[in-house]
Amino acid sequence: xxxxxxxxxxxxIVDLTDERAIYGAKLLADLGADVVRLEPLEGDPLRRRGPHxxxxxxxxxxxxxxASSRRFFAVDPRAAQGAAQLERLVNxxxxxxxxxxAFGVAEAGLSEALAHRPELVVVEVSSFxxxxxxxxxxAPDLVAGALGGAVATTGDAxxxxxxxFGELNFMVSGAYAAIAALAALHCARETGVxxxxxVSVHECIASCLEQVFMWYWxxxxxxxxxxxxxxxxxxxxxxxxxxxxxxxxxSVMVTPAPDFDVQLAWLLEHGVGEAxxxxxxxxxxxxSELIARMMEVLRKWVATQDAEAVFHAAxxxxxxxxxxxGVEEVADNPxxxxxxxxxxxxxxxxxxxxxxxxxxxxxxxxxxxGHYGDIEADTAAxxxxxxWEGTA
Numbered sequence: 001x002x003x004x005x006x007x008x009x010x011x012x013i014v015d016l017t018d019e020r021a022i023y024g025a026k027l028l029a030d031l032g033a034d035v036v037r038l039e040p041l042e043g044d045p046l047r048r049r050g051p052h053x054x055x056x057x058x059x060x061x062x063x064x065x066x067a068s069s070r071r072f073f074a075v076d077p078r079a080a081q082g083a084a085q086l087e088r089l090v091n092x093x094x095x096x097x098x099x100x101x102a103f104g105v106a107e108a109g110l111s112e113a114l115a116h117r118p119e120l121v122v123v124e125v126s127s128f129x130x131x132x133x134x135x136x137x138x139a140p141d142l143v144a145g146a147l148g149g150a151v152a153t154t155g156d157a158x159x160x161x162x163x164x165f166g167e168l169n170f171m172v173s174g175a176y177a178a179i180a181a182l183a184a185l186h187c188a189r190e191t192g193v194x195x196x197x198x199v200s201v202h203e204c205i206a207s208c209l210e211q212v213f214m215w216y217w218x219x220x221x222x223x224x225x226x227x228x229x230x231x232x233x234x235x236x237x238x239x240x241x242x243x244x245x246x247x248x249x250x251s252v253m254v255t256p257a258p259d260f261d262v263q264l265a266w267l268l269e270h271g272v273g274e275a276x277x278x279x280x281x282x283x284x285x286x287x288s289e290l291i292a293r294m295m296e297v298l299r300k301w302v303a304t305q306d307a308e309a310v311f312h313a314a315x316x317x318x319x320x321x322x323x324x325x326g327v328e329e330v331a332d333n334p335x336x337x338x339x340x341x342x343x344x345x346x347x348x349x350x351x352x353x354x355x356x357x358x359x360x361x362x363x364x365x366x367x368x369x370g371h372y373g374d375i376e377a378d379t380a381a382x383x384x385x386x387x388w389e390g391t392a
Contacts, residue, residue, distance in 0.1 A: 006032020007365045011185065014038070014089050015070060016098040016105045019141070019167060020201055021125040022046070022066045023174025025097050027359070028181060030367060035070035036089060036382060038077070038104040039375060052353055059372065064345045065355045069370030071378040077107035088386040091117065094188075095181050100126035101138070110196075120194045121184040125177050129200035139201065141167040148205025149212055156234040172208055173201040211238035223288035241291050244324055245299050250307030253322035254314075256294050262317055263294065273297050343369045 008031040015025040015037035029035040037044075043058065044067075052061035073089065076082040086104060090096060090113050098105045110122050127144060128134035142163050145151040150169060154162040177199050184195040212230050215238060219225035224240055235244035235253070242255040256263035267273030276297065281290040302310060307323060314321035325333060331354070336342065343357035358367035 005365075006030070006368065007362065008033035010034075011095065012036075012093045013095045013097060013181075014093045014108075016096065016102050016108060017125065017174075017177075018099045018102040019046070019170050020099045020127070021097055021123075021170075021174050021177040021199070023171050024123075024125075024177030024181065025070070025174075026066050026068055027175065027178040028095075028097075029069035030358075030369065032365070032368075033095075036093075036378075037067060037070050037072050038086070038089075039072050039074050040103060041074050041076050043074075043375075044072075044103075061345060061353050061355055064353075064372045068345075068372065069368075071373045071382060072375040073382050074375055074379045075104070077104045083107055085383070085386065085388060087113075088388065089382070090120075092386065093120065095121045095123065095185060097177060097181060098122065098124050100124065114194065114196055118194060119188050119192055121181060121188055121197070122194070123177050123181045123184065123197045123199060125173060125199045125201065127200070128202045130198040134202075141169045144173075144201050144205060145169040148202050149209050150205050153209075153212060153230050153232055155232045157232055159232070161232065169201065169205050173199060173204040176204045214238060224292075239291070240288070240295065243295060243299070245302040247302050247305050247307035247310060251324040252302060252307050252311055252314075253324060254295075254298050254302055255320060256291075256298070257320070259319070260290070260294070263298075263319060266313075266317060266319075267294075267297060267301065270301065272301050345369070346372065 008028060011028075011033040013025065013028055013033050013035040015022070015029075015035050017025050017037075025035055025037070044063070046067070047054075047059050047063045048057045049062040050060055054060060073085075075085055077086045086108055090108055090110070096108065096110060096113070098108070098110065110124075114120055114122060124130070126135070127139040128137055139147060142151070145164055145168075146161070148169065150164065151161045154164065180197045180199055184197055188194045215222065215225055215230040216228045219228050222238075230238060236242065237255075239257075241257050242253065244251050245254045264273060264276055267276070273294070276290065276294055280286060281293065311321050311323040330336070331342075339361075341357050342354045345353050345355045357369065360367065
């Protein structure tokens with residue numbers, strides 16, 4: 001559990017998730033909830049996911065991040081003793097987070113627990129929902145992203161789609177699982193009645209595709225649309241007004257939005273862009289043509305500029321350019337440092353490592369990274385808390 005009290009202090013959660021929702025359990029644990037994650041007696045396979053896997057396979061930086069701030073409980077839920085222990089854990093919980101097919105879910109008796117305790121909140125995450133023709137299908141992150149539509153728009157027009165970095169699709173479903181849990185917990189506290197909430201990874205991904213739906217529903221109103229399906233567009237936004245451009249020594253995300261006049265005046269200061277003064281381009285019905293021509297001018301101009309210098313100059317003019325950093329540069333990014341983004345992940349026996357820190361900042365309840373639990377000590381303490389006598 002978190003080392004300092006957070007807004008969810010006192011909330012008890014049983015974590016029966018896999019990769020599809022473990023990020024949601026992390027968000028709630030880092031908010032101060034007492035989250036207990038079940039593990040097989042031989043250890044959670046997710047402990048052996050890299051980077052920085054411990055030599056004994058007992059942990060990694062990946063696991064320390066996604067399983068942060070919680071306690072671990074080693075159990076065999078198929079044995080009578082383990083099943084009884086799991087039942088006691090569920091019976092004392094406010095929330096159960098579960099993924100379809102994950103360890104301990106089948107043995108947890110969630111339907112019976114809900115019937116016995118109507119105030120309980122159960123959030124169940126599956127790949128394609130609780131019903132429908134795909135309800136029994138499984139999907140790793142790449143397949144989930146492809147079928148959900150997130151992958152289809154990646155890559156350039158002349159390349160295949162690209163896999164998103166890491167497991168971003170499951171980060172989305174994990175965030176939705178946490179939101180569902182908080183909403184249902186609030187309702188339970190207001191009404192005394194819990195909920196059984198189903199979260200579909202497939203629907204979570206689709207809900208984030210704002211630009212895809214814009215294209216599908218309004219393609220007749222989008223001048224550059226050639227049909228209802230948004231084609232692969234590389235780094236370009238659906239408006240064509242945002243693009244990563246090459247500078248002399250790096251890359252910059254460039255956009256003339258939200259103030260095209262400021263951008264035009266800046267270009268004119270540098271002796272480029274006179275053709276953009278054509279009165280016909282200022283007509284609202286020719287906005288797409290103006291964007292296309294301005295982006296062409298910007299592409300040629302930025303190619304002659306120092307990346308960092310043009311970024312700072314744009315920011316000074318309130319133009320939201322972004323300096324593109326390589327992966328190797330992110331660790332030293334001054335903006336992340338100013339936001340206290342990095343956190344020390346302790347408890348990894350081989351070494352200590354820095355990883356992502358607070359995804360949010362609250363004034364009265366600061367974010368805190370709890371300890372990376374000791375499974376033997378945690379299991380012993382939890383057995384005592386649930387009133388279990390004898391050997392685990």
